[in-house]
Amino acid sequence: MKRVIAFLLLVTSAPWSMAASEKLPLDSVYINLSDTASLQRGARLFVNYCLSCHSAAYMRYRRIGEDLGISEDLLKENLMFAGDKPGDLMKTTMPADYAKSWFGVVPPDLTLAARVRKPDWIYTYLRSFYLDEKSPSGWNNSLFQNVAMPHVLYGLQGNQRLVSKSSEEDGKPVFMLEQPGSMTPEEYDEAMRDLTNFLVYLGEPVKLDRYLIGVFVILFLAVLLVLSYLLKKEYWKELH
Ligand code: HEC
Structure with a gap:
């Protein structure tokens, strides 16, 4: 029972304390x-x-x-x-x-x-x-x-x-x-x-590295796109 009361107190008091600290400009x-x-x-x-x-x-x-x-x-x-x-x-x-x-x-x-x-x-x-x-x-x-x-x-x-x-x-x-x-x-x-x-x-x-990694990933995907397109053309060449 004590635990239940403690839990209820915690749950009801937490939003109050958060609100109080949020209010300070x-x-x-x-x-x-x-x-x-x-x-x-x-x-x-x-x-x-x-x-x-x-x-x-x-x-x-x-x-x-x-x-x-x-x-x-x-x-x-x-x-x-x-x-x-x-x-x-x-x-x-x-x-x-x-x-x-x-x-x-x-x-x-x-x-x-x-x-x-x-x-x-x-x-x-x-x-x-x-x-x-x-x-x-x-x-x-x-x-x-x-x-x-x-x-x-x-x-x-x-x-x-x-x-x-x-x-x-x-x-x-x-x-x-x-x-x-x-x-x-x-x-x-x-x-x-x-x-x-x-x-x-x-x-x-790593925040700064992350921006840089993003650029590399996009570049890598762009190159991959070109290669896959050329590969597709190569495969379908004889079928047309
Ligand atoms: C003489 C020891 C001492 C020095 C030096 C010190 N602090 Fe503290 N600092 C404390 C103590 C003790 C607490 C815990 C305060 C509390 O809980 O009441 C604290 C708490 C903090 C907190 C709050 C942490 C939190 O989220 O509750 C921050 C931020 C902080 N210090 C930053 C700094 C910075 C930045 C410096 C350097 C300019 C610094 N302190 C130098 C003793 C020190």
């Missing part, structure tokens, strides 16, 4: 996987600011080097922790049990994050951290209330406060930059676009 981000420079900048941000807690354990450093045109030397110098090899998977060095005791949850693997959450969500999330003395980390996030992740990019963005949860114009939260970071707000938005672009690439690195 997101900022849209322009994703362009052929912008290699943006992907390279995103990769650099990811390795320097995210990999200490999150893994991208379905991806190898070498593949990033090959896809984004980064030489092995540059890869080692800029994107890899000392001791890692180009063939290694991108795993965080933080042990899961430490993370659990520090944050209360293990930071999730980010290889597929942009597919699960969608690019606009990630882009908005990374720009929605604000100071909150009531939260254990000192930070909160208007898109992900009481998030366990601290704002690791505050050095770049600066510290912002939440002025209003939803403005009257577009329903989006309003922030006030209390102390600027090393980037201007425009530069920070651009950097977050690069990082989101990189996370989209991480989620589906």
Whole structure:
């Protein structure tokens, strides 16, 4: 009986929670996987600011080097922790049990994050951290209330406060930059676009190859069509 009740609760509550998260207005981000420079900048941000807690354990450093045109030397110098090899998977060095005791949850693997959450969500999330003395980390996030992740990019963005949860114009939260970071707000938005672009690439690195394969398949079929036509003519030649 208990199970039935639990099941019913789950079924009836799920649409509510989904509706609540869908209602939050997101900022849209322009994703362009052929912008290699943006992907390279995103990769650099990811390795320097995210990999200490999150893994991208379905991806190898070498593949990033090959896809984004980064030489092995540059890869080692800029994107890899000392001791890692180009063939290694991108795993965080933080042990899961430490993370659990520090944050209360293990930071999730980010290889597929942009597919699960969608690019606009990630882009908005990374720009929605604000100071909150009531939260254990000192930070909160208007898109992900009481998030366990601290704002690791505050050095770049600066510290912002939440002025209003939803403005009257577009329903989006309003922030006030209390102390600027090393980037201007425009530069920070651009950097977050690069990082989101990189996370989209991480989620589906074959996307670009797929377009190319499509073209080859069409070409192959066209050649096959000509050959089959000639073959047909050859077979029927004597029968007419
Ligand atoms: C200090 C550790 C730490 C660092 C560094 C960190 N995160 Fe997190 N992150 C977390 C934790 C912990 C969570 C889980 C939050 C929760 O469930 O409340 C999280 C959650 C997330 C989520 C939400 C995942 C989901 O779908 O629920 C995303 C996206 C994310 N982080 C992206 C990033 C990015 C991008 C960076 C680099 C700029 C980064 N994080 C750096 C600790 C970290």
